[in-house]
Amino acid sequence: MLLNFLDELRAAGISASLKEHLTLLEALDREVIEQTPEAFYYLSRATFVKDEGLLDRFDQVFQKVFKGVLTDYGQEAVDIPEDWLKAVAEKFLSAEEMEKIKSLGDWDEIMETLKKRLEEQQGRHQGGNKWIGTGGTSPFGNGGYNPEGVRIGGESRHKRAIKVWEKREFANLDNTKELGTRNIKMALRRLRRFAREGAADELDLDATIRGTARQGFLDIHMRPERHNAVKLLLFLDVGGSMDPHIKLCEELFSAANAEFKNLEFFYFHNCLYEGVWKDNRRRWAERTKTWDVLHKYGHDYKIVFVGDATMSPYEISHPGGSVEHMNEEAGHVWLSRVTHTYPACVWLNPEPQRIWDYSQSNKMVRQLMNDRMYPLTLEGLDDAMRELSRKQG
Numbered sequence: 506m507l508l509n510f511l512d513e514l515r516a517a518g519i520s521a522s523l524k525e526h527l528t529l530l531e532a533l534d535r536e537v538i539e540q541t542p543e544a545f546y547y548l549s550r551a552t553f554v555k556d557e558g559l560l561d562r563f564d565q566v567f568q569k570v571f572k573g574v575l576t577d578y579g580q581e582a583v584d585i586p587e588d589w590l591k592a593v594a595e596k597f598l599s600a601e602e603m604e605k606i607k608s609l610g611d612w613d614e615i616m617e618t619l620k621k622r623l624e625e626q627q628g629r630h631q632g633g634n635k636w637i638g639t640g641g642t643s644p645f646g647n648g649g650y651n652p653e654g655v656r657i658g659g660e661s662r663h664k665r666a667i668k669v670w671e672k673r674e675f676a677n678l679d680n681t682k683e684l685g686t687r688n689i690k691m692a693l694r695r696l697r698r699f700a701r702e703g704a705a706d707e708l709d710l711d712a713t714i715r716g717t718a719r720q721g722f723l724d725i726h727m728r729p730e731r732h733n734a735v736k737l738l739l740f741l742d743v744g745g746s747m748d749p750h751i752k753l754c755e756e757l758f759s760a761a762n763a764e765f766k767n768l769e770f771f772y773f774h775n776c777l778y779e780g781v782w783k784d785n786r787r788r789w790a791e792r793t794k795t796w797d798v799l800h801k802y803g804h805d806y807k808i809v810f811v812g813d814a815t816m817s818p819y820e821i822s823h824p825g826g827s828v829e830h831m832n833e834e835a836g837h838v839w840l841s842r843v844t845h846t847y848p849a850c851v852w853l854n855p856e857p858q859r860i861w862d863y864s865q866s867n868k869m870v871r872q873l874m875n876d877r878m879y880p881l882t883l884e885g886l887d888d889a890m891r892e893l894s895r896k897q898g
Contacts, residue, residue: 513566514553521553528552542571689760689883693890705729737761738802738847739770740777742812743785750855753881754811757853769802775816776836776870777843778827795839799846807893808843808850811881814870815856821869840873850874851889855881 507526514521529552538544546567554563705727716724739761741754761768771781771793780792819826821836844850852870854861858880861867871878877892879885 510549510566510570513570514563517562517566519553519559519562519566520555525552546571689756689886690764693760693764693886734767735765736767736802736806737765737769738798738806738808739768740781740808740810740812740843741770741772742774742810743772744774746813746815747855750813750881753855757811757881769806771798773812774829775812776820776827777810777839778830778832778836779834779839795842799842804847806847806849808847809889809893810850810852810874811855812852813854813856814852814861814867814878815864816866818865818869821866821873837869837873840870844874849893849895850877851892852878853881853885853889854878858885 507530511521511523511526529549532538532548532552533545538548549567550560550563554560707728707730709726709728712726712728713724716726739758741758747754758770771783772785772788773781777795779795781795781798782788782792784791817826817828820828821840824833824835825831826835852874854867856867861871861878867878877889879889879892
């Protein structure tokens with residue numbers, strides 16, 4: 506089985522070497538872990554997985570090979586025959602019979618009873634209302650019926666289990682998924698225009714070789730460092746409904762800092778008004794006039810707004826509509842000034858695109874941005890960077 510496990514790991518793209526396989530065998534031989542499925546899972550994961558992006562893939566392979574016998578409760582050593590985990594029959598119960606079945610109790614009581622049953626039971630069981638097995642009305646096993654139960658292997662029949670041992674722990678850490686700072690960087694690189702500007706502090710090897718060959722002595726040539734010449738101005742919505750999206754926005758901000766040498770950023774709340782800021786702790790004491798931003802940064806800057814565009818419509822349409830202060834001019838006035846000043850301008854929205862139309866404020870912002878709103882996903886970032894790269898008329 507362990508050799509099959511090794512083959513399945515390799516087939517899934519996890520670099521599992523023979524040395525690691527022998528290390529796992531040695532650890533098992535020396536009994537460095539308890540003889541439980543959970544302990545073996547963590548030992549084998551620590552042995553074979555070197556990249557957290559492969560955790561979900563490893564979980565899928567482990568579930569396939571070992572039938573997903575995992576739990577975080579009651580892990581005493583118990584021999585469980587594998588064929589118990591396969592449903593051999595389904596017990597059909599009438600509605601009257603189902604009504605007679607009572608829930609065992611709360612979560613702690615169910616798990617404590619499961620622990621005792623695992624210790625007590627010595628043989629296979631099919632049907633019934635107490636022992637772990639297939640079919641029947643016991644709260645433990647699979648292929649049966651109980652209002653509250655723990656499914657062990659098999660397939661769900663009634664969707665009533667309160668714990669499933671086959672549940673994977675790391676479904677959001679698969680490196681095939683389009684998440685993370687590194688993948689965001691790859692999307693942002695579509696918006697690149699390289700140039701050599703500034704001080705000549707980098708050795709020009711080719712020019713040095715040519716000059717030395719021509720002069721007959723060492724002729725050193727220097728040149729400015731090559732960097733992304735695109736200028737980017739970020740406006741980041743913070744607070745309120747944006748709080749659930751902090752991690753994603755941090756990843757975007759980190760990636761943008763790494764990719765763009767000419768990057769400037771400012772914070773706003775809900776909608777752009779006459780003032781923005783750089784430090785949220787001093788947002789009222791140290792503010793920058795939006796007019797100053799429009800006058801300081803040239804028309805060649807690319808503008809990216811990041812926000813969910815979720816607010817009261819009055820915050821966009823009316824003076825004094827802001828929830829935080831008395832704004833003399835409506836939010837739509839300031840958004841229009843930005844889009845008229847900077848030809849390359851987009852809005853990134855972290856909310857799922859399917860719910861955008863349920864928000865009146867979202868529709869208003871999209872209209873003000875000339876429909877240049879994109880979801881904050883890798884696909885949306887790619888489309889946004891294409892839009893910013895497009896030659897503006």
